[in-house]
Each structure stands twice: as structure tokens, then as C-alpha cells.
Amino acid sequence: xxxxLINVPPKAKRxxxxxxxALISHPMETGxxxxxxxxxxxxxxxxxxxxxxxxxxxxxADLFPAxxxxxxxxxxxxxxxxxxxxxxxxxxxxxxxxxxxxxIVE
Amino acid sequence: MIRLPDxxxxxxxxxxxxxxxxxxxxxxxxxxxxxxxxxxxxxxxSQALQQDDTSNPGMLWVAEGETLWNAKAGQSGRSCADCHGxxxxxxxxxxxxxxxxxxxxxxxxxLQGRINMCRAVKQQATPFPYESRELLALAAFIGKQxxxxxxxxxxxxxxxxxxxxxxxxxxxxxxxxxxxxANCHDDNWGRRxxxxxxxxxxxxxxxxxxxxxxxMGSLQRRFRNCMVGVRAEPYPxxxxxxxxxxxxxxxxxxxxxxxxxxxxx
Numbered sequence: 143x144x145x146x147l148i149n150v151p152p153k154a155k156r157x158x159x160x161x162x163x164a165l166i167s168h169p170m171e172t173g174x175x176x177x178x179x180x181x182x183x184x185x186x187x188x189x190x191x192x193x194x195x196x197x198x199x200x201x202x203a204d205l206f207p208a209x210x211x212x213x214x215x216x217x218x219x220x221x222x223x224x225x226x227x228x229x230x231x232x233x234x235x236x237x238x239x240x241x242x243x244x245x246i247v248e
Numbered sequence: 249m250i251r252l253p254d255x256x257x258x259x260x261x262x263x264x265x266x267x268x269x270x271x272x273x274x275x276x277x278x279x280x281x282x283x284x285x286x287x288x289x290x291x292x293x294s295q296a297l298q299q300d301d302t303s304n305p306g307m308l309w310v311a312e313g314e315t316l317w318n319a320k321a322g323q324s325g326r327s328c329a330d331c332h333g334x335x336x337x338x339x340x341x342x343x344x345x346x347x348x349x350x351x352x353x354x355x356x357x358x359l360q361g362r363i364n365m366c367r368a369v370k371q372q373a374t375p376f377p378y379e380s381r382e383l384l385a386l387a388a389f390i391g392k393q394x395x396x397x398x399x400x401x402x403x404x405x406x407x408x409x410x411x412x413x414x415x416x417x418x419x420x421x422x423x424x425x426x427x428x429x430a431n432c433h434d435d436n437w438g439r440r441x442x443x444x445x446x447x448x449x450x451x452x453x454x455x456x457x458x459x460x461x462x463x464m465g466s467l468q469r470r471f472r473n474c475m476v477g478v479r480a481e482p483y484p485x486x487x488x489x490x491x492x493x494x495x496x497x498x499x500x501x502x503x504x505x506x507x508x509x510x511x512x513x
Contacts, residue, residue, distance in 0.1 A: 145311055149302035163300075167308040170462075211462035212305045 148229055150243040154221035162193065164229050165214045166239060172207040190232040191215060196225040221247045277434050277500060278448055285504060286447040286512055294459070298511035306388060306457040306509025309464045313389025316382060322373025331370065339393040344506045347495045349406045356410050358491050360387050360466060378485035384455045384464045391455065391508030399452065399506060402499030414496025417489055423480030444513070450501040451494060453510020460513065467494055
């Protein structure tokens with residue numbers, strides 16, 4: 143579906159607050175614009191973003207047509223244990239984009 | 249951010265006309281010590297967006313450009329990397345010296361034109377259309393290899409007549425509003441057109457991600473945007489006039505660091 147850039151610190155101390163960034167390329171077509179033929183361009187947006195940390199949800203968001211193209215999320219969590227962060231974006235066509243990142247907590 | 253067609257700058261043009269009639273100063277480009285990149289006119293938030301590669305949306309195009317660099321294309325079955333190798337080595341400093349004079353064509357060619365030339369002649373593939381995602385991605389990827397390096401365009405003496413044509417175009421009044429580029433970017437930089445600060449027109453970060461476009465765009469798209477703004481008929485994409493103007497502006501910006509992929513509001 144798309145290309146994504148995620149940034150998770152590779153290492154963190156236990157209990158440390160870490161910042162996570164996720165950027166994805168997507169047109170976020172609002173459904174309100176008209177094309178050259180005057181007809182509405184069908185809506186196509188990412189409507190859901192979800193981040194899990196070792197399977198547990200730590201951040202999620204519903205997105206709406208007013209969100210700009212190429213949505214960028216930045217959020218924080220507490221580094222509790224080593225493991226995997228999984229990112230999931232779902233768009234109006236039902237396509238999902240998945241990314242994962244490993245973190246080592248000492 | 250609300251999506252707006254490029255034509256919305258028309259309304260800026262009216263405000264500009266009112267603001268600019270009070271300026272009687274003659275066109276004079278800023279002296280070297282007063283040259284400022286468009287970066288310095290941006291908000292701190294937009295600057296932060298550009299400076300962090302994990303938040304800069306231009307990096308999405310750079311990543312795609314890297315994929316294209318290594319992808320085999322055309323009847324030759326060769327990728328860019330098959331001839332040029334590691335872009336970090338072979339493309340270092342290249343974007344900082346374009347447009348470059350080509351003996352065969354007897355005129356300067358910009359980086360996008362050069363990419364398509366390679367594609368057509370060496371790879372025997374269909375050239376990418378202007379403003380296509382692929383062409384912007386490759387230009388951004390090649391441009392990024394020169395990030396931070398000083399612009400060196402204009403060393404070649406054969407560029408002189410084209411530089412002169414670009415300068416003439418920069419200073420020529422055009423369109424219903426009858427403004428030249430210099431009327432805004434030399435005489436009134438730092439002031440505002442509606443809410444937007446007028447920069448000095450140093451093309452230091454192209455192709456760049458413009459928040460208003462919500463997209464990557466080339467310098468030619470920017471030129472067309474300005475021309476529509478003064479209600480002039482823009483040249484078609486790829487016109488030699490744009491290359492001459494880019495040559496003039498890049499020569500004028502010599503020594504300033506390249507920022508590709510930049511962010512602009």
C-alpha cells in the first residue's frame with residue numbers, strides 16, 4: 143500500500159520514557175475534491191492507526207478526512223521490557239500496512 | 249490542512265499588488281552576507297520537521313528513489329546502480345552543480361532532464377513524466393547525496409548566455425499583474441504576501457515537500473505556481489526557459505548549502 147518510516151530507539155533503560163515516530167505515505171484523499179472531469183474523487187484515507195508493544199495496544203487513533211496527506215504520528219511510551227513494537231495502518235480500501243521494530247530494554 | 253488548487257495564489261496576487269505599489273526600489277539582489285535560505289523564513293516547527301529525517305516526509309521520496317536507483321529498467325535491463333554504483337559516492341556533489349552544460353544539446357540541462365536522458369539513452373526506457381512520483385523520488389534521492397554541500401553551479405563559461413537569459417527572465421515583468429520575480433524576491437523579501445513571508449528565491453532544497461501541496465514538487469512546479477500567481481501564462485514543464493531561470497538562481501545561490509529534501513510551507 144505504501145511506504146512508511148518508523149523511528150524507535152533500539153535500546154532503552156527499564157522505566158525510561160521513549161519517543162516513537164511513525165510516518166507513512168498516503169494521499170489521504172478527502173472525498174470532497176473534484177477531478178478534471180468535475181466528478182468527486184472517491185474518498186481514500188487511512189482511517190485507523192494502531193501501535194502494539196509485545197501485543198499490547200499502547201497507542202491508537204481514528205483518522206478523518208481533514209488529516210493531511212502522509213500522516214505523521216509521534217507519541218511516547220514507557221520502556222518496560224525487550225520485545226517488538228508493531229505498527230498497523232488501515233485505509234478505506236481495507237488495505238493494511240504493517241511495520242515492526244525491535245527494542246532492547248536493559 | 250485543507251487542500252487548495254495551485255490557482256489559489258491568485259488571491260495572494262491581489263494583496264501583493266496593493267502591497268507592492270508602495271515599493272519604488274529598483275531590483276537589486278541581496279548582497280552575499282544577506283543571503284538567506286527559505287529555511288530561515290520558516291516557523292520553528294517547520295524547521296524541526298525538515299531537520300529530523302524520521303519526521304521529514306521528503307524522506308519517503310528519498311527511500312523510494314533508492315529503490316528505483318537499484319531497479320533494473322528498460323530494454324538495457326540495467327539499473328542506475330549498474331553504471332553509477334553506490335550513489336553515496338558517485339552522486340556526491342552532483343545535484344549541487346546542476347544545471348550543467350551539455351555539448352551535444354548545446355544547452356544546459358537540469359537534474360530531472362539528466363535523469364530522463366540517462367533513462368532514454370542508457371537504459372532504453374520510457375522517460376518519466378514531469379512531476380511524476382518516480383522522477384521526483386530519483387531527483388530527491390540524488391539530491392540528498394549532496395545535502396549540506398555548497399552549491400557550485402555556473403563554473404562553465406559556456407553557460408554564460410543561458411545565465412543571461414535566465415537573469416533577463418527573472419527581471420522581466422509579466423502577467424496581468426505585471427510583476428517580475430525580482431519585484432517580490434529582490435525588492436520585498438522578508439515582507440509578506442498575505443500571510444506568507446516572501447523568501448529570497450534561493451532554490452536550495454529542491455525537489456522539496458511543500459506543506460501547501462501536501463506533496464513533493466520540483467522547482468518547475470514552484471515557477472509555474474509563481475507565474476500563475478501574477479496571472480502570466482506558465483511555460484510547459486521541461487521548457488528551456490525554466491532551466492535558464494534555474495541556472496540563474498542556482499548560480500546566484502552559489503556557496504549556500506544544499507538542503508534536499510527540504511520542507512517549505
